Amino acid sequence: MKRRAFLGAAAGTAVLAGCKSGHEIEGGFTGVDVARGHALRDGALQAGNPPDVTRRTRVVIAGGGIAGLAAARALRLAGIGDFVLLELEDSAGGNSRGGAVNGVACPLGAHYLPVPGDHAREVQDLLEEFGLRRRVAGRWEYDERHLCHSPQERLYFRGEWQDGLLPVQGVGEATLAQYRLFSQRVEALRREARFVIPTLRAQTAPLLLSLDALAFEAWLDREGFTDAHLRWYLDYCCRDDYGAGMAHVSAWAGLHYFASRHGFHAPGDDNAERDAVLTWPEGNAWLMRRLADPLGERLRTAHVVTRIAERRGGVEVDVFDAATRSRIRWQAERCIVALPVFIAARVVENPPDVLTRAASFIHHSPWLVANIHVREPLADRPGAAPSWDNVIYGTRGLGYVDARHQALDPTPRATVLSWYRPLGPSAIDGGDGRRQLLDRPWTGWRDDLMEELSVPHPDLPALATRIDITRYGHAMSIPAPGLLRQLGAPKQVRAGRLAFAHGDWSGYSIFEEAFTRGHLAV
Numbered sequence: 001m002k003r004r005a006f007l008g009a010a011a012g013t014a015v016l017a018g019c020k021s022g023h024e025i026e027g028g029f030t031g032v033d034v035a036r037g038h039a040l041r042d043g044a045l046q047a048g049n050p051p052d053v054t055r056r057t058r059v060v061i062a063g064g065g066i067a068g069l070a071a072a073r074a075l076r077l078a079g080i081g082d083f084v085l086l087e088l089e090d091s092a093g094g095n096s097r098g099g100a101v102n103g104v105a106c107p108l109g110a111h112y113l114p115v116p117g118d119h120a121r122e123v124q125d126l127l128e129e130f131g132l133r134r135r136v137a138g139r140w141e142y143d144e145r146h147l148c149h150s151p152q153e154r155l156y157f158r159g160e161w162q163d164g165l166l167p168v169q170g171v172g173e174a175t176l177a178q179y180r181l182f183s184q185r186v187e188a189l190r191r192e193a194r195f196v197i198p199t200l201r202a203q204t205a206p207l208l209l210s211l212d213a214l215a216f217e218a219w220l221d222r223e224g225f226t227d228a229h230l231r232w233y234l235d236y237c238c239r240d241d242y243g244a245g246m247a248h249v250s251a252w253a254g255l256h257y258f259a260s261r262h263g264f265h266a267p268g269d270d271n272a273e274r275d276a277v278l279t280w281p282e283g284n285a286w287l288m289r290r291l292a293d294p295l296g297e298r299l300r301t302a303h304v305v306t307r308i309a310e311r312r313g314g315v316e317v318d319v320f321d322a323a324t325r326s327r328i329r330w331q332a333e334r335c336i337v338a339l340p341v342f343i344a345a346r347v348v349e350n351p352p353d354v355l356t357r358a359a360s361f362i363h364h365s366p367w368l369v370a371n372i373h374v375r376e377p378l379a380d381r382p383g384a385a386p387s388w389d390n391v392i393y394g395t396r397g398l399g400y401v402d403a404r405h406q407a408l409d410p411t412p413r414a415t416v417l418s419w420y421r422p423l424g425p426s427a428i429d430g431g432d433g434r435r436q437l438l439d440r441p442w443t444g445w446r447d448d449l450m451e452e453l454s455v456p457h458p459d460l461p462a463l464a465t466r467i468d469i470t471r472y473g474h475a476m477s478i479p480a481p482g483l484l485r486q487l488g489a490p491k492q493v494r495a496g497r498l499a500f501a502h503g504d505w506s507g508y509s510i511f512e513e514a515f516t517r518g519h520l521a522v
């Protein structure tokens with residue numbers, strides 16, 4: 001069903017609620033300094049300027065996202081304290097930063113970490129260090145306070161809320177049969193090939209490469225998965241994990257989402273034990289903060305890396321300090337380049353082939369996250385109870401997570417709803433997301449989200465007080481068909497005195513991939 005038809009059918013009217021709230025909703029853009037990043041692109045920060053000052057250190061880490069922070073932790077664990085971490089934005093964390101709206105903590109990007117599987121050993125160690133996981137009577141247990149509380153997710157479908165995200169309410173037997181078939185297919189593929197997180201521990205078997213060669217949508221066509229509800233759900237999952245629709249990611253990526261973790265569970269599947277996820281009001285910024293805090297002055301924010309050059313016996317890293325507007329040259333033994341691939345290719349002098357090639361075929365999906373402060377809990381439509389993740393069938397956005405879901409105090413209070421909007425290419429988006437992010441005023445996004453969320457929550461316009469919007473022009477690499485083959489076996493990437501670490505090198509971006517790459521780069 002077309003989105004507008006659905007909205008009309010479900011609500012009776014299509015509301016432009018931002019304009020009808022009866023009070024002014026404050027808001028604007030926050031979180032990412034678009035101008036600073038683009039000044040680097042336009043060459044406005046470096047070209048030919050000698051440094052104002054030269055400094056020495058043993059290791060420079062360029063980029064303070066999860067990969068860069070993981071590298072910093074690994075250096076500390078190895079007893080190497082003489083390093084700096086240089087980050088472009090005013091705070092570290094990259095896509096895993098957090099914020100607050102009217103005093104209520106919320107994520108600006110990444111909001112959860114699934115309980116890591118056996119291959120993500122470094123992430124397991126980190127969680128142990130942070131006290132999130134411990135061994136009790138020979139078994140690993142996770143701290144209940146940080147596991148997502150029940151109910152975890154619900155879907156607004158056909159005018160009511162249902163448990164879980166797979167459409168089941170009133171769907172026919174043919175749909176249920178396709179759910180069961182897809183579940184069996186995923187299980188069979190899981191047995192045949194290693195779908196592993198992190199990908200650098202996978203063997204790039206012929207089966208994985210054949211799935212990589214094909215778009216997920218084409219694979220579904222080939223295998224006879226034609227059911228509209230199944231396909232809506234699978235497309236939703238691709239947009240949720242990769243920021244792009246199922247016609248634009250590989251069959252490997254579409255299946256990896258399920259096969260690397262909990263599988264796909266058809267309704268009524270008794271073994272449908274869903275893998276637990278860890279989450280916090282501020283999202284993965286909870287983890288990020290604990291990685292960043294021990295760094296003290298070694299973490300230099302508002303420091304834009306403009307050039308990385310290998311020299312005989314060392315590395316030179318040039319930086320523009322946006323606070324003092326001065327140029328600093330760091331001389332180091334080595335550099336860990338924890339930057340997105342397209343930026344690394346721009347700043348590394350004489351980039352190695354592996355980097356130039358990767359930058360030519362990796363494309364990034366843009367994203368937008370809107371944090372909506374509501375002064376009291378929203379009224380609800382019938383059906384499943386308010387959950388952590390609340391999705392509306394057939395919309396462009398991915399729904400919202402409630403920042404107060406983990407609160408132990410049950411008193412109804414103000415909260416923040418984080419609305420996620422992927423803007424990569426998909427059946428409902430034309431692929432001009434980056435331009436939209438630059439051109440549209442924040443009020444356009446406000447109206448979009450109000451139109452979607454007012455259907456299940458008609459009182460949202462009246463209760464919303466402020467909306468802060470974070471724009472990511474180049475959020476994460478899209479695992480497009482052929483990417484695995486082009487990346488080669490996605491192992492660790494090194495060249496001379498440079499080691500590369502970023503989620504991009506895995507072909508898709510999640511905490512476990514970024515963290516493991518940062519750790520192993522050291």
Ligand SMILES: Cc1cc2nc3c(=O)[nH]c(=O)nc-3n(C[C@H](O)[C@H](O)[C@H](O)COP(=O)(O)OP(=O)(O)OC[C@H]3O[C@@H](n4cnc5c(N)ncnc54)[C@H](O)[C@@H]3O)c2cc1C
Pocket residue numbers: 040062063064065066067068086087088089092093094095096108109110111112113284303304305306338339340343347367368369420472475476501502503504509510511512514
């Ligand atoms: C909206 C959104 C939601 C997400 N949700 C989840 C989730 O729930 N769970 C999950 O596991 N993953 C999620 N992700 C994926 C997320 O990208 C990864 O979890 C992880 O944060 C990626 O870390 P990274 O270090 O690879 O990259 P990045 O976060 O891209 O870090 C790169 C860093 O380099 C900095 N930088 C760039 N250029 C320069 C320069 N010239 N000089 C200095 N610094 C520079 C950037 O500012 C940034 O801090 C989400 C991503 C987005 C965008």
